[in-house]
Amino acid sequence: MKPTNIHNPDYFHKVVDCQWACPAHTPVPEYIRLIAAERYTEAYMLNWDSNVFPGILGRTCDRPCEPACRRVRTEEKPVAICRLKRVAADYKGDITDYLPPVPKKKNGFRVALLGCGPASLAVARDLLPLGYEVHMFEKDPAGGGMMRTQIPAFRLPADVLEEEVDLILDMGVECHFGHEITSMKEMLDMGFDAYFVGTGAPRGRDLDIPGRAESDAHISIGIDWLSSVAFGHTTSIQGKVIVMGGGNTAMDCCRTSKRLGAESVHVVVRSGFDVMKASEWEKEEAMLEGIPIINNRPPREFVHEGGKLKGIWFTCIEQVPDENGRLKSVPTGEPDVFMEADHVLMAIGQENHCPWIERDLGIEFDKWDCPVLDEITFQSTNAKVFFGGDSAFGPENIIWASAHAHQAAISIHLMCQGKDLKKDRPPRGVNLISQKMGVHEWSYDSEHDPAKRVFVPHSKLDKTLSNIKVEVELGFDARLGAHEAQRCLNCDIQTVFTEKLCIECDACVDICPMDCISFVENGEEAELRTRLMAPAENLEQDLYVSEALPTTRVMVKDEDLCLHCGLCAERCPTNAWDMQKSVFHLPQLGSYAE
Amino acid sequence: MTFVAKPTARHPSLKINEIGLTRRDYEGSVSTLCAGCGHDSVSAAIVSACAELGLPPHKFLKISGIGCSSKTPNYFLGHSHGFNSVHGRMPSVATGASLANKELYCLGISGDGDSASIGFGQFAHIVRRRINMLYIVDNNGTYGLTKGQFSATNDLGSTSKRGVPNLYEPIDLVSMAMQIGATFVARSFSGDKRQLVGLIKAGLMHRGFSFIDVISPCVAFNNHNGSTKSFAHMRNMQREVVSADYVAPQVEMQIDYAAGETEDVTMPDGAHLRLRKLHSDYDPHDRLHAINYLGERGREGEVVTGLLYVKSDTENTHDILNLVDTPLNSLDEEDLCPGLDALESINQSFR
Structure with missing residues (x-):
């Protein structure tokens, strides 16, 4: 096998199973560490930046991250990622100072967002700090879209919903509520610079x-x-x-x-x-x-x-x-x-339904009556019209709407700047930062906690069944949250290997609790996978292969079951192993993190 | 050293042996040796060997003297009996323990200081007496605990970390053991687990005194250019002559090497010792030849490793002393004090 290129932004990203599985690629281990440190506001903002609705998603997300969690493979139950997100939302302090400033002076571009669901809201959140004038059209008298109409209050209390929806509307959205759109042509005639359709799958x-x-x-x-x-x-x-x-x-x-x-x-x-x-x-x-x-x-x-x-x-x-x-x-x-x-x-089931989009506006639809879109830019065949959320590729979850919205917002911005939507798209990147603080000190809690998943407390059944507004799940309190946070394996703290420092002493092989590391003769991947300390049978997980060492062997690490406990680095006499935090740069407009 | 204990989580496909344990069940507490110490690799090899043999940990006696090497019994076989004895005196304690309970697998761990300096006399006599045990020396050629002085096994001309050469001839424990009666003698390298695990398995199951000299580099004081006990030197100069593995009695004999390359030596328990000759000139059954060969190759700077000498149909202390089958510690008062009449008849026999 060829040596692994760890500077490819996707390589270590894949190792962070939860973040890789999340459509919005929220940096899960990072915010879980913040929760463990009781820094709820920062944890919330990290989420808000990436998925826009932490409080709502902390209750309602489809959680693609949880089945992906490495803990499912090393024992059985994943870290309760979704409920931890809610802890950040429930215990956060005042976030005003963290919010991106919205310029009073606009940049001259006007964007129409159709529908006031999660996708449109997220596009608004991304565009407003750049000075765009954002108009939102919604048939219902209040914002939130399906988050308001289809998720009952016993799962998502109205105040949680309204807090996060209003936060964005208050950034300066021109709201046109109770305004049912009956003709896309009429909308186009209004002369906006770009249109984003986020009307969901309403039928x-x-x-x-x-x-x-x-x-x-x-x-x-x-x-x-x-x-x-x-x-x-x-x-x-x-x-x-x-x-x-x-x-x-x-x-x-x-x-x-x-x-x-x-x-x-x-x-x-x-x-x-x-x-x-x-x-x-x-x-x-x-x-x-x-x-x-x-x-x-x-x-x-x-x-x-x-x-x-x-x-x-x-x-x-x-x-x-x-x-x-x-x-x-x-x-x-x-x-x-x-x-x-x-x-x-x-x-x-439900489906897309856009009878109000006239079929002679240059917006093509496929045989399932879904708009024909570019999967990267979310642009329709009419260059000014973008789709996102359920109205793009059919019914999905809120987290997908956030993910679509970030990409559509980038596209709208590039288009308004007269740039190419693909060639000028900002690339992904990765930074690796050593976590070594002393001889045996790491800036993360490296010790593996074998604790079982924490149960979440519920309201009494007779109380919730008699009142639709009583929330069923009570969420973790700070103590339970801290407990559950400790179960996170910190998969974003990567094991980084430097060939020229290695003296092939085997210390890392001996100490690795999961038999991830082997020093073997190189070979073809399929065959190499059978020759390791433990067979690497999960083909979805990569092998990390080094350059040839002085003995002509290579270091091969199966990423599948690594606990990120850092013992390989602790036992390495020459620092050939180091624990480095991988921070992924996923392009996004108006990012709080940047 | 690290302060973080190894997590209890293990690879789900880890092999479970005949007695229902995995390799992880043969580990001990967290090692406090320097990161990268060869001794930790030896401990890991012992763990693998015991797990592969499927031996019950509580049937082990691990015993040591003083030094870095002698700390290691704490880091493997956590659920067995152990005795950390006096500097250089492990052989005396091992002799007593082995005599008291012949049913235990007796595993002595020592170092070059413990066995070739302060305990050299003790070493010679436990070899002579052929105690039924496996005696491993973690040989790094230096006194690591006292910051890197040359030990008695350090080669003439090999340099210290500061470049000063050693002025004295080394003691070769392997030749020594062969000369005075060991019936299983091997040399290995901590960085070569494939070889070492096989030798440990064979040595543990050998009935008699087994000795393995393991070159185990000291990363802190003896792993530099100029040292003859460094990782790099061993990788360049190691010459394996015979590899060995233990084949349990129930395992069918299969020849998986070309004819003439392997030889199976039958052991008293019906098992086999499978030898694989990697050097056609070498005969591991001829003691004098082996000693000469080691001397010759040593002059060229080579380090001969593998199973160097084995003699399987042999007597150990228990046979020599004609001891009863019952372990001495299990004999009851009636057997131990048969009474005045018995004493009288013994006395009569001397008249």
Whole structure:
């Protein structure tokens, strides 16, 4: 194998599994260390800079970082990254002094942001400090988009939402709320320098089975129903409720129904339990609240009598893997099942829907009715129009909206400056900073803490089920947060090897608790992976290979299970190993960190 | 040295041996030796060897004298018996302990100061008596604990860190051991675990007195240019003649080398000692030849390593003294004090 180029910004970035998995690449270990040091405000700002909504995400994020966490591989449970983010938000001090200044004198460019969801808000946050005049158009009377309309208050209290939304609006956004956009052409005629479409994926899917039309009065689309609850238009739901669907919207619908007075609530899912789209913890919460989840039951027909819904017939299937390992639905042959229902909530997915964008404006759409976009710049086929968030590539999570927004903001800025959106795009970079403070002193807490994941306290069930505004998860307090923070392995503190200092004494090989380090003859990667101290079987994790040493051998480190405990560097007599913090520079406008 | 203990977390695919333990279960407490010390590699090799053999740690007696080397028993086999004795007196204590309980695997760790200087006399006599044990010398040619004076194994002309040459002839413990009755004699290098782990396994299972002289560089005081016990010197001048490994009785014999290259020596427990000759002229069963060969190559500045001499059908102290099968420490009062009548009959036999 060729020697590893550790100055490639992606090499060590990949080692920081959580940060690599995060769409916005939030520097997770860095803010966890700040939390451990009780520097909550700094931890919050580091998050705010990268993902824009730490308080909201600390409660609602889809957490792609957690399954990626190295601790899943070294033991079992990941660090509770999301809940730690919430600790930073809950305990932060006054952040006013940390906010980027917004110039009074504008730079002369006007940008229209359509929709006031997370994507548009994040674009506004990035552009305002550069002097852009930002106009935001939103059909609802208040900002927040799906964060307000689709996430119930028992998961995300209104004050947390409003604090982070208002923070951005107060930076100087020209708000045009209660303004439903009916024509993109009209918007373009207003002559803005750039347009950002962040209108989400606002159409909930429907089901075309017998009895659907006749039972219409008793069937609601999940996201629309949640939205009407959020704005107080719906305050109760009566009788037996069936929620159809297996995603997070289904979980929010069933839990909301339970709180609004339903006699009984059942979730019925077409597929098996394990392949449901809902996050693990959302399913757990619903079941803890006594809501049964019934799997492998595709609906056959709605039964109605005189315009009144009676119930639903379901067929029985099971999912078996086909020859390619993909799950296929096969009828089990059991008789169909009838379930009584007075009200049905449909949460079977949502999609992009832009009927208000005329198709002769140079904005092309693909066969799924999604806009044709450049995946790096988020520019549509109309050079002035950009998309981000769910309206770009379909429904995702808030954290994706932040990530899209940073890139779209860079593109808008480059375009307004008359620069090329790709060639002039600022590159990624990495800085490596030694953490050595003394002979055996490191500027991070290198010792490995074998503690188990800390449980998060919850409100009492009778309290939360009787009031939709009572938050279910209470979050860690400072003490529990500090405990959990200690579990972080500091994967951003890298083991950096300097060939010319190595005397091949084997001290690092002997001390490494995870058998990551080997000194062997070089070879092809596949074969080399079998010859190490422990076989390197996780192909998603790279091998760190040195130049040839005096004995012609090379140092090979399997990055997979390294605990970043620094013992290799402690035991190295010549400092050939050093622990260095990798700081990634991910281009972003108006960054607080820069 | 480090103050941070090695984390208990381990690689999930680590091998579990016959008695349900992994290599990590054979480790000891955190080493306080200098970072990079060869002795830590020797300890790691002992850990690997014991884990691969699947021996129960509580059946070990590890015993040492004084010096850097003699601290190391604390850093391996944390769940075994240990005795850190007086400077140079490890052989006396080991003799007593081995006689008291022949069922323990007796593992002595010493250094060049402990065995070739203050304890040279003791060393000679434990070899002569053929105590059933593995005696390892961590040989770095220097007195590391007292800041780098030449030890008795330091080669003539080898220089100190400040460039001053040594004026005296070295004591070669390997030749010494061969001359006075050791039945398993090897030399190895702490930086060559492949060789060392095999030798330790073979030496532990050898029934008789096994001796391994391990060149183990002192990174603080004897790892410079001009030293003949440095990592670089050993890597250049090491010449392996015979590699050895222990093949357990239940393992089927397989020849995986070209014919004539390997030789399996049957051991009393039905196991085999697998020798692999890396040098066609060398015969590890001929003691005089071995001693001559070492002398010749040594004159050329080469360091001959590997299994240098082995004699498997041999007697150890327990056989020589014709001791009972029961370990002496398990004999009960009736056996130990058979009474006046027995004494009388013994006395009669001398009349």
